[in-house]
Amino acid sequence: MLTGGCFCGAIRYEADGAPFRETNCHCSICRRTTGAPFLSMFSVRSIEFRITKGQATRFNSTAKSVRSFCPRCGTQLTGEHADFPEEIGITTASLDDPNLVPPRVNIHTGSRLEWVVPDGLPEYWGGSRQE
């Protein structure tokens, strides 16, 4: 069981099942919506994810993508894409223990900031499903 939540504690979630698509995403949308140089995310199957406390605010980051965040403290929590309705992306650093789900790849490295030092993981210029 993976558990996590936002910074202020208003929203809590849990997920069971095996994580997959563990990525560092360097796309500009992840960057702008978090205020961080890149975003670490992973996916679980949607049916394996539950909000256990509070209610996240949802917004479209693209026509097909919806992200959620805590309306009180701003922590971004999830990302969903209309083309992949059976999975949900979770921000890795919102886990209680982010060390449990290390990233395996970097995606959208074509827009990686110049001062972000490559970490040696495989890189993909595009291919994000999180935008």
Ligand SMILES: [Zn+2]
């Ligand atoms: Zn919060």
Ligand SMILES: [Zn+2]
């Ligand atoms: Zn992204």
